[in-house]
Amino acid sequence: MNAIAGPAGRFAAALEALLFGHRRAVIALFALLTAAMLWQASQLRVDAGFEKQLPMQHEYMQVFKEYQREFGGANRVLIALAVDQGNIFTPHFFDKLKAVTDAVFFLPGVDRARVSSLFTPNVRFTEVVEDGISGGNLVPAQFSNTPQDLARVRENLLKSNYLGRLVANDFSAAIVSAQLLEIDPNSGEKLDFVAVAAALEKIRTEHAGSGISLHIIGFAKVVGDIADGATRVVGFFAVAFVVTALLVWLYSQSLRVALVPLGCSLIAVIWQLGLLPLFGYGIDPMAILVPFLIFAIGVSHGVQMVSSVGAEVYEGADVESAARASFRRLLLPGAIALISDTIGFVTIATIPIQVIQDLAVTASLGVAVIILTNLFLLPLLISCVPLGDDYRARLRRRSARLAPLWRRLSVVAERRRAAVVVALGTAALAVGLWKGGEVRIGDLHTGVPELRSDSRYNRDTALITERFAIGVDLIQVIAEGEPESCIDWAAMDAIDRFAWHVENLPGVQSVLSLPRVAKIVNAGWNEGSPMWRVLPRDPQNLAQAVAYTPTSTGLLNKDCSAIPVLIFTADHRAETIASVVEAVQAYRAAHADEGIRYRLATGNVGVMAATNEEVEAAQFPILALVFAAIIALCLATFRSLAATLCIVLPLALVSLLAYALMAWLQIGLKVNTLPVAALGVGIGVDYGIYIFSRLREYLGAGLALREAYRQTLAVTGSGVVFTGLTLAIGVATWIFSPLQFQADMGVLLTFMFLVNMLGAILLLPALASFLLRRAR
Secondary structure, three states: OOOOOHHHHHHHHHHHHHHHHOHHHHHHHHHHHHHHHHHHHOOOOEOOOOHHHOOOOOHHHHHHHHOHHHHOOOOEEEEEEEEOOOOOOOHHHHHHHHHHHHHHHOOOOEOHHHOEOOOOOOOEEEEEEOOEEEEEEOOOOOOOOOHHHHHHHHHHHHHOOOEOOOEOOOOOEEEEEEEEOOEOOOOOOEOOHHHHHHHHHHHHHHHOEOOEEEEEEEHHHHHHHHHHHHHHHHHHHHHHHHHHHHHHHHHHOOHHHHHHHHHHHHHHHHHHHHHHHHOOOOEOHHHOOHHHHHHHHHHHHHHHHHHHHHHHHHOOOOHHHHHHHHHHHHHHHHHHHHHHHHHHHHHHHHOOOHHHHHHHHHHHHHHHHHHHHHHHHHHHHHOOOOOOHHHHHHHHHHHHHHHHHHHHHHHHHOHHHHHHHHHHHHHHHHHHHHHHOOOOEOOOOOOOOOEOOOOHHHHHHHHHHHHOOOOOEEEEEEEEOOOOHHHOHHHHHHHHHHHHHHHOOOOEEEEEEHHHHHHHHHHHOOOOOHHHOOOOOOHHHHHHHHOOOOHHHOOOOOOOOEEEEEEEEOOOOHHHHHHHHHHHHHHHHHOHHHOOEEEEEEHHHHHHHHHHHHHHHHHHHHHHHHHHHHHHHHHHHHOOHHHHHHHHHHHHHHHHHHHHHHHHHOOOEOOOOHHHHHHHHHHHHHHHHHHHHHHHHHHHOOOOHHHHHHHHHHHHHHHHHHHHHHHHHHHHHHHHOOEHHHHHHHHHHHHHHHHHHHHHHHHHHHHHHHHOHHHO
8 A cells, every 4th residue: 555646656666666776786875975974973073162152143242242352251260269267368378379370371262361360460459548549469569478468468458349259258269260262362273162171170170179179160161061971971872772772672573673773863873973074063062962862863763664664564565565665655754754853953043043053953964864864774774684474473463462552542533532632632732821831031040050950060159159249140231421431420420320220129249330439439539438439520530530440450441432330140040130131221211311321231141131032032933933834844745734733733732831841840941942842843743744644544545533543553653652652761861961951851852752642642633533524
């Protein structure tokens, strides 16, 4: 029985004759290409970049790039040296701080002009003296680490505004801060963040101990920790592969048959990894899950081919005839399903963030390769596997054991039982609409959500946040005015009022701005009296108040036309970022006539705000594009609105329930989780297309709907059930991963594999009983 008729059928028959007529040559060509791709895959490099994470077309990132040279970027590294007991004012601690400062200064990719610690010349203090204002380096050039020198540094520190910024409020720790560049100025090559992370860890190893601990945070360190975790992730992939292999063996009833879909899926992964360097791509640490997802999709389609071949052999066909018939039958539905998968990944490339676009390319290449390995190579290979009467007997024994199960399940195709399933689906839809609307954009927890909450990085983050007033999360609003705004009282007063307003917002830990520093200096010129801690209205006095704040502090640019307001937030959770950004936008709208333009935003929180807004703007258009493409493909394939609804409605329900699950588990929708929505739709449409394609075939033969569905379950449905369970079991092992984002993906994908399978097995035929009335 051939499910493909007309031009498509003729094309499938011609392609079958070509491939099977030159079977050995085609298999040899695949072998040669796989060897070449394996060599190419060995050239694959880790390609992590800070700017890849940025939505460069976003308004905030335009400001970020415009002022990056003057005020630094968001790619900071902080190393906090903390004492176990006492305070930092000991010769031993200052020797360590000096050594760490020097080591950071010579790290690859460090912007040396922006390295800050007590020992760097850009860290200065001012004080009131008899003649007015004096100042100098916080650690004097003649510092010799004597008790007198340490006491002098302490005095200088108390006169500066670095307490809480570079030194802990209780004097128990000090920070070395640095900015990283995208290009290593020494080599001219793109900065290797994994190597930087290793160098940072070497600094920790060499200088920690003897009562001093080192705590390191920053993008480079996150990349390094994820890369380290990825080496252990390989172990979870191996477990998932072994579990999948054993279950495929159990399902196929033959080790030789099982090796074919497993081998083809591995070949797809090899080709995917080999094509990346060929096209000039590397692999980002955040994309380490993609190869396994390609393997999973490959296994899903491979099992369908194995099921079809088994059904033909069951009916008495020889293995080559079975492979040929399966190729003809599954070419169109398999291609449509895989094209749908590819479209699902391609649509996420519409988000203007390079790391997402690279992920889309990586996944799309993998799915495109599966079209070749699973639809072309797999039937050729399986036709070479000798399958005798003993294999047919094993299939018939299994069929007899499963027949009662398929008979009971097929009742969902009867309208009375189908009504119950549709009612349950409607109830699930209500839950999805209620809970799915609560999903938040961005991070929902403190620390770095890609790592476990008890990871060393997140513990380091907690310590720095606890001991320092500035915290680790910063958003800078650039206050733009006319040149020399810093000696214009009206401009400085407007910025000062803005800073005061922001400082009183919920979630803001502290604020630093030039007007605030100028008021302290002005008081110093007037014997330190608090009543003079104001902005002088006279331009000359105002110039005197800002004269001791150099551009290296990051509080003003050269011509004083841009004055940043540094807002240190308590955390980077989605609601914190949203509330601060909304408040800034509301303030600038209400004070647009003051001559100052408040531009969002730089700093790491500014980057997160821009990313969150891009993800929020893209989530629904992406799903709309995916579903529009799937609907169009299903309409073109089945030429039936009813058939399309039977396939698409379960997909929509599962997508909505996935959002509800994310809200319930407090998993934010962000760069790492947004692709899961596209993946879930892709896997689900595979199930639906394969089942409906076989169901339509039996209906076309004149069978009643329930009987047609029973036979569909016995062949295609068994493969769908098996695939859903197998892949769910495989990814469920990820829940125990050392990487939190992989554990989250394990939960979400386990849910999607299982619920998409249930939707295809239960809801699709139930909908068909109402929508395909003539088939009854």
